[in-house]
Amino acid sequence: MKKNIPKIDKSNKVIAIKGLKKAFDEFEVLRGVDLDLYKGENLVVLGRSGTGKSVLIKIISGLLRQDEGQVNVLGQDINSLSQKELDKLRLKIGFSFQNSALYDSMTVRENLEFPLIRNSRDMTRKEIDRIINIVLEAVGLSQTIDQMPSELSGGQRKRIGIARTLILKPDIMLYDEPTAGLDPITCIEINALINQVQRRFNTSSIIITHDLTCARAVGDRLVMLLDGQFQRQGTFEEVFETDDERVKSFYNYNFID
Numbered sequence: 238m239k240k241n242i243p244k245i246d247k248s249n250k251v252i253a254i255k256g257l258k259k260a261f262d263e264f265e266v267l268r269g270v271d272l273d274l275y276k277g278e279n280l281v282v283l284g285r286s287g288t289g290k291s292v293l294i295k296i297i298s299g300l301l302r303q304d305e306g307q308v309n310v311l312g313q314d315i316n317s318l319s320q321k322e323l324d325k326l327r328l329k330i331g332f333s334f335q336n337s338a339l340y341d342s343m344t345v346r347e348n349l350e351f352p353l354i355r356n357s358r359d360m361t362r363k364e365i366d367r368i369i370n371i372v373l374e375a376v377g378l379s380q381t382i383d384q385m386p387s388e389l390s391g392g393q394r395k396r397i398g399i400a401r402t403l404i405l406k407p408d409i410m411l412y413d414e415p416t417a418g419l420d421p422i423t424c425i426e427i428n429a430l431i432n433q434v435q436r437r438f439n440t441s442s443i444i445i446t447h448d449l450t451c452a453r454a455v456g457d458r459l460v461m462l463l464d465g466q467f468q469r470q471g472t473f474e475e476v477f478e479t480d481d482e483r484v485k486s487f488y489n490y491n492f493i494d
């Protein structure tokens with residue numbers, strides 16, 4: 238259970254999904270998904286490999302089109318947007334993907350300023366430096382500003398990746414397996430960072446994970462994808478207090494305390 242209760246505004250849905258369906262040829266991946274994400278909330282999406290978690294995130298970010306259902310993101314129906322409007326909306330969504338690697342030939346500073354310079358061309362050097370310092374301080378790595386990614390640990394690279402995502406001040410954060418491949422202590426640090434980002438920047442986040450220690454540490458609410466729908470939802474305890482064998486085996490297989 239999370240120790241610090243964040244401010245969640247249940248009257249403000251930043252994502253509202255209804256009746257979402259998506260199939261690839263004959264294979265129905267999402268079979269009527271309903272999902273709301275509230276302002277300020279950390280929502281964990283659980284599910285076995287291949288259940289459609291990434292497909293869901295790709296639909297939310299406009300990278301894939303749904304077959305049926307409504308997907309509303311920050312008040313906009315993503316299907317009705319032009320490419321230009323979609324690109325603008327995407328700037329309000331921060332993606333922390335497993336493979337969102339840093340550019341190896343650039344310093345930490347250059348990695349961080351890259352999205353800023355590309356998207357806000359009229360910013361002064363002073364303003365760029367100010368924002369870089371804020372996000373680096375937020376992830377606790379101010380001292381690495383002139384280092385190369387190869388000089389950082391896996392956990393530090395992950396943090397810089399999150400800092401790079403924060404630099405455009407996203408309203409929504411999407412974390413795909415944020416603790417994958419990290420040792421247990423670094424996992425704890427990344428979980429703490431996800432909670433810190435939520436409180437400090439008042440972001441609303443979807444966290445996809447298999448790591449139930451992470452799910453319990455960061456999730457205000459959890460949902461579990463089973464057979465193409467969210468069959469379980471609630472707090473960590475509520476989701477796993479069930480006789481459903483599918484849920485029990487997911488827990489037994491994935492939980493290491």
Ligand SMILES: Nc1ncnc2c1ncn2[C@@H]1O[C@H](COP(=O)(O)OP(=O)(O)OP(=O)(O)O)[C@@H](O)[C@H]1O
Binds near residue numbers: 288
């Ligand atoms: N572009 C695509 N074309 C065809 N099939 C696809 C495509 N994208 C995803 N799929 C299929 O949809 C299913 C769900 O994939 P998805 O990547 O969303 O799973 P996941 O729950 O994120 O799994 P994992 O935890 O392993 O990442 C898989 O069977 C996958 O093969």
